[in-house]
Amino acid sequence: MRLTFNVNGRQQEADDVWEGESLLYVLRERLGLPGSKNACEQGECGSCTVRLDGVPVCSCLVAAGQAQDRDIVTVEGLADQAKKRAAAGCAGGACGTTLDEAKQWESKPADGQSGEASTSPLTLSPIQQAFIDAGAVQCGFCTPGLLVAADELLERNDSPSDADIREALSGNLCRCTGYEKILDAVRLAAARAGAETAGTGA
């Protein structure tokens, strides 16, 4: 079947989609958006969390056909100037991370002292920046799903309590961090947003 939907603000088409494919599979293997992760494919770990018409869902449990004509936001769409993944040559066809791209996390000489790596000047969303600054990323496999879930939390609650954060992120498993730095990151993002609002007198 042909699938037409909106991903990260861009109209997308995927052809020859088998009816049994999940939204996660189509994003990862057909649209070249492997940021959403395939950690359990059982709807238990939250690593594949995306927003479907604004609602956080496990994309591994959403049949691709259900996304027809709907709006999807993935981790790739979180940043204002996210890299345009679905560039020419990828839309509609199979496209993933090429081997050359796989090597791109090598830090570059222009990275600055922190060693932060990026191939293009990126503006990170506040929650993305907070995850880096707070040490909330270790292996990083849970990170995309957590970011989408945390972003959604902060959208509807700009000063969440710890209990609120824990409740909102309870569907996202992390095996590396013990969650302490993830809590730190969400608190940090909320606090920075609060400081900004206070600063502008808004």
Place this chain on the structure above:
Amino acid sequence: MGVTRTPTNITQGSQTKGGIGESTLRPDGTLKVTGEFAYSSDLWHEDMLWGFTLRSPHPHARIKSIDTSEALAQAGVYAVLTHDDLPTEHTKYGLEYTDTPVLADGVVRHHGEPVALVAADHPETARRAAAKIKVDYEPLPVVHDEASALADDAPILHPGRDDHHAGQVPHPNIVHRQPIIRGNAEEAAQRADVIVSGEYEVGMQDQAFLGPESGLAVPGEDGGVDLYVATQWLHSDLRQIAPVLGLPEEKVRMTLSGVGGAFGGREDLSMQIHACLLALRTGKPVKIVYNRFESFFGHVHRHPAKLWYEHGATKDGKITHMKCRIVLDGGAYASASPAVVGNASSLSVGPYVIDDVEIEAVALYTNNPPCGAMRGFGAVQACFAYESQMDKLAEKLGMDPVEFRQKNAMSQGTIMPTGQVVDSPAPVAELLRRVKAMPLPPEKQWEAAGDAADVRALPGGLSNTTHGEGVVRGIGYAVGIKNVGFSEGFDDYSTARVQLQVINGEPVATVHTAMAEVGQGGVTVHAQIARTELGVTQVVIHPADTQVGSAGSTSASRQTYMTGGAVKNTCEAVREKVLEIGRRKFGTYHPAWATAELLLESGKVVTDGGEPLADLVDVLEGETVDIELEWRHRPTEAFDLVTGQGFGHVQYSFAAHRAVVEVDTELGLVKVIELACAQDVGKALNPLSVKGQIQGGTTQGLGLAVMEEIIVSKDSKVRNPSFTDYLIPTILDTPTIPVDVLELADEHAPYGLRGIGEAPTLSSTPAVVSAIRAATGLALNRVPVRPEHITGT
């Protein structure tokens, strides 16, 4: 909690910004938060096929026949392989014993053993084709525990063993046995005023790394193969892969892809050889990605264990002796079992002074899932048992459990049961003091907070099962000891290549190692070390591959010590070379070039007094310094096979925990309120990452205490291979984890650092169980503790 700094005599290098001791940020952080970081499961190649593995539904069976014709006839299927298709006579692999078939050879020995492989143009096509492979099995009797393994009529699971322990094991179904005898436990027992004994059991824990086994094999034009994979040790994989493929190692080019956690579960091979076989057979790139169900069958687990312990003590609280016997279930194949036996036995006494001991540890071959490396590696099981014993002894003596432990705590100079003198700081009593001194969380928040009480903080949480009625608080303590680095005489080394050159008018260091970055932050630390040693700002971390010498395994808490040590060592050689060039070019301009101790700091050559002599850019003009060196820790010795004596371990690592739990005694639900940790790290190269390791390790210990177990039935079948049924801690299950970091330098180690990754996983489990015992008064000799163990229903 602040980081406690202690003065040391260890050289700390230059004061360059972004160097060691700072919490610099991960070089891969940005890519990981944007979704661009390429994990092994994200790789894609034009014309790529998908591989799938058919696995045995039986724990022990003879394969009478395999018919692949119908599977091969499916549209989109490119290859189906069985044992008969293997290209060479090397059809087995293994970490220590070469006993694991690449594909089952006429017999399967555990539920989930790989039997056949399929390559197809869509993962679902491959899965469906695999279902059409007809395997005719004849089930065989199952070995599932010590009694059935050693029974007179027990099936011998690996007849004709030729491994290096085959000659000395008491039974062919015993993988390895290690006794340790020191002093005279029988005699010492006569001096005891109290004796306590116990039988303890530890369930089978899974690493549950989030990124499932995956990789991409690309056939090369030279007949070789390029393999992109998530692993813990590239060169160990290579050594096992190449012979099976019939290729020289240089034709199997391995590159580390993004690794979604490891915790020991990637020490053994999983899909590596399978993907290469399919790629070489079809001439096309082949990707294999396990789903979670398959991942539970695709890697080894933590050994389940039964442990018998006896301790005695005098009435003034000194331990007289210890006897123990530890039986580890190794499952169908050896994996890392021999080394796990070495650890379990040599660390079975815990961080205590006990002169008279009788210790025996064995690992069994059974038809259960193979077990091997997981964070803590044999020391976790022992720690649960000896710490449970410490609580029992203290109670019997009427002593405070922390004071009792402190009274018997080891320190620098203590002799281990192996005869090894502990020759660096061992602040066991101090760690207990620190963890006990932390403020306690407020009690009965549901009463104090009134209407503001948050049900989410209670046992049962959002299920709203209690508003405080039937909830009892308990507090428990534990402390543990873990070795760091590979032990027992293993030639443990790492290799680092460092280049220094001027790029765009700036000095840039490139660090190239084969270290597997699995999330721990080794890449962060390597850049910090290069900055400290070479005085540069810009450091490029080259992707890890087999084009550079081995870095050893990302396990045994060893990589900051070993590959960090290798990077430091190579940087020192690069620095010498730079200074040599500087002396040649500029030596005549200033006498200090000849007379002073020189450093590279903030882009300059400076004297140890801080006087700048030249810019690095000028020294390096027209030059590239490029050096690759191996680096070793001090040698260790094998344990004597009769007495267990020997200088077996490189370094020891210590952590202590205090657990505060609240238990709904009516429903058996446990809420861990706080899990505080104090750990000696020697030197925190990156304090933020150190705390992340401690908190992550602590949480895995919490999982073993109250949640995590792979249930294996009496007929050796795995019952819960999913995250629906195998539960790891969520953010709701995990408490606040305050951390107190102590830094007492080990003079044998680079910068005085201590390997830290595993120690916090040890004491976390017994601390939580001790707290549940304190709340309930129950004995609780088995982990994980489940609600029915508390309610007795």
